[in-house]
Amino acid sequence: MPDLLRAASFLGFLALGWRVAGLAPGAARRRAINLFLACVLLLSGAAGVLQWDDWPFTSHTIAVGRARPDSRVCTTELVGVDGGGREWRLDPYTFTPVYDSILQYWIEQGLPRLGAPEQAKAASFLLERAEESRRRLAAGRALGHERILGPLGSPYWLLLPRSRAAPSSPYAALRAYSSCWAIAEGPGLSTDRRLVWEQRR
């Protein structure tokens, strides 16, 4: 239902705009423009004031929490494992067009909702994707936003550290580690880095 309402709001925006486009200069057109402007202000204002995201009318909710020394920061780190058992931290653009942080969220929230066969299918797909990106990196080719525009490409907004090193042999497995730390401690004092899943060939 909320998605239906959101779709309706966008269709309403289009309908009012279409009406403006169809009118010749005059009082009726001015009224239609005023209505269109009011509609955009209302939809944008509702999204921003009520924090009811209705993209592309959006609440722009980002970095709104209060950071404290005991706030916990948690990440899910993805690594590829080569044939010799060595782990390689994956570049955040490995799963392009899905960025690392989005995939982290999906692994934390989505993967546990799947049954075992579905989990295996998804994990196997990710392993294949990691392997495709490994081949690109090993061949000296760029990933993600640098593929066409090189360094002039627009990165994803969250600038995670790049990791362009890749083994010359295929990945034998993919692993995800979860770790959390308190801000005051820093990541170096993370006490609970643990393997959350592993996909082998």
Added chain:
Amino acid sequence: MKAAAALWEHVWFRPAHPLCVTATRAILCLQALWILLSRPDIPDLERWPAEFLVLAGRALPARFGIAGLPVAVEWALYLVLHAALLAALFGLRPRLTCLVSGLLLYHFAPFEEVIARMPHTAFGGLTVPTLGLLVLAFAEQPPRGAAPSGEYRWPFALVQLLFALGYFFPTLAKLRFSGPGWFTAENMRYYALGNLGVTGAPLAAWVAERPLVCGAIALGTLLIEGLAPLVVFSPVAAMAFIPAALLFHTGIVLVIGYFFPSLPLLLLLLDWDRIGRRRGPPAA
């Protein structure tokens, strides 16, 4: 009431040079092309197994037309989007090409984050181009040599406002979720330290050690975000906003490692009306 009506008239309908519309169109098209060329494999998401939509469900993707179209069709649409943006950039059938561009951006912009229910699609650099190109599709497109008109003001001012809200609404959200305490030196310090372990931003540790710098960042954030809507009311405020915002975004990259993909859209805030009038009267 009379004053409000006069303000409405002034903001939306005072005569504007046609360059306001053509410059807005060019900036939005170039921004969209920059982001798309930086995301060259967006349609490839259709190859991902359906299991990845476990969080998104069916309704959210369907809202954007992400409904299991064949990958080849998505690639064809992606090419059409590039062609439409190029055509709009060069003013070829601008209303039609802006409409096609806006609708296809609405379809493709959510691809990157749909599997996580689009937490930050608003921040991806395509939100203002999506809405802005649709606004331009409905607005009068200036013919060669057109005189200044209110018809060229409202779409220009509306796109500027949509861009400015991207600064203003985060302040409302901060006040709602964290209160005024968000804008304190202590909060900035722990934001820097918290992100240091994630992004490794180069100045995070340096800033976190300096309470005065943290306090200045907090105050600067409040001023820049809170005053952003003024850019629609005053070209002087808009011109002052540009260098302040550039400094703001540079600082954010260096201190917490967040890039702002909509940075080129600051060009929307140039006084295109004045630039157009200075270039002389439109050619007859």
